Amino acid sequence: MKNTLTLIEAQQKIERYCAYQERCHIEVEEKLKTMGMIPAVREILISQLIESDYLNESRFAQLYARGKFRIKKWGKIRIQKELKARKISEYNIKLALKEINLDDYLQSFYALFEKRCEAVKNEKPALRKKKIFDYLVYRGWETSLIYEALNDID
Numbered sequence: 001m002k003n004t005l006t007l008i009e010a011q012q013k014i015e016r017y018c019a020y021q022e023r024c025h026i027e028v029e030e031k032l033k034t035m036g037m038i039p040a041v042r043e044i045l046i047s048q049l050i051e052s053d054y055l056n057e058s059r060f061a062q063l064y065a066r067g068k069f070r071i072k073k074w075g076k077i078r079i080q081k082e083l084k085a086r087k088i089s090e091y092n093i094k095l096a097l098k099e100i101n102l103d104d105y106l107q108s109f110y111a112l113f114e115k116r117c118e119a120v121k122n123e124k125p126a127l128r129k130k131k132i133f134d135y136l137v138y139r140g141w142e143t144s145l146i147y148e149a150l151n152d153i154d
Contacts, residue, residue, distance in 0.1 A: 061096035078140020
């Protein structure tokens, strides 16, 4: 026999889920699907979460951008791509990227660049540059910034 939740039980469970950490609409939608909620109930619960401020796309995007930059050292391109994948609006993505201080951004880039240079210092110059470039592009740093830094190591 399948265990079914009442609307109130589902609401309490999803509120706890959102209170634990910031969530985006997609994550909440998926959680409600796994709880076996029908589309009409999912819509009701999501609108209640928004009204009671458990779910806030702007807040999620800002915290996500700050966290991924500070902890994982991601560049703006990677953060933007990940937010788009979570169907965050263009407005909120721009708002989130403004959370990153330019001085901190450049400082992190150059620290990461130096760290990578040190890691591949024994490679041939061309291969070394390629490895540094690929590493930084994967992490979402702007190619213009990477090329500028690579030109300085000649």
